[in-house]
Amino acid sequence: AQRVTQPEKLLSVFKGAPVELKCNYSYSGSPELFWYVQYSRQRLQLLLRHISRESIKGFTADLNKGETSFHLKKPFAQEEDSAMYYCALGTGANNLFFGTGTRLTVIP
């Protein structure tokens, strides 16, 4: 069965420090991985997807099939990065399985 694990419910970093939000998945097929973000008083929205291989707002994420991971990274955290981050797994039927989320707080 498919599963997405985000081990950290809360993560606090200082402004300018590197940040890494962890995501591990379990899926027997060919996965598509996404990061969604919800800023305060805003809707849940797509941040990035692994097939795009792009950097959004300074964030990157690499799919590591050997470790079944899709960790989200940013070298220098900004205050505006404070938000709830969800890792999501797409299984080929246009359905997404979400992790439990990590609330990131960037301390000024």
Add this chain to the structure above:
Amino acid sequence: DADVTQTPRNRITKTGKRIMLECSQTKGHDRMYWYRQDPGLGLRLIYYSFDVKDINKGEISDGYSVSRQAQAKFSLSLESAIPNQTALYFCATSDARVSGTNNEQFFGPGTRLTVL
């Protein structure tokens, strides 16, 4: 701007009552979804619909039903609400015309439902 809207935004009801949550979209997307969000559990898929004649159960469909009245409207019903259905409910849409198996989903603002 094209949008996904949900009504009501907040609802308090009693155990045993029938509740309908409505979702409308002006994005022209054919695919629509209902999720519930619980603290510590993330978002879980309740039902999804790929077009007006297509309805599919998600991970946690028990106790819920849906109706796709038109391409733009997808309603979620709780036939007899119970307290453990207290949650934040999200509607989402996606566009099948966009290439790729799993397409970006666009979320509504959410409906906070409390069942007493």
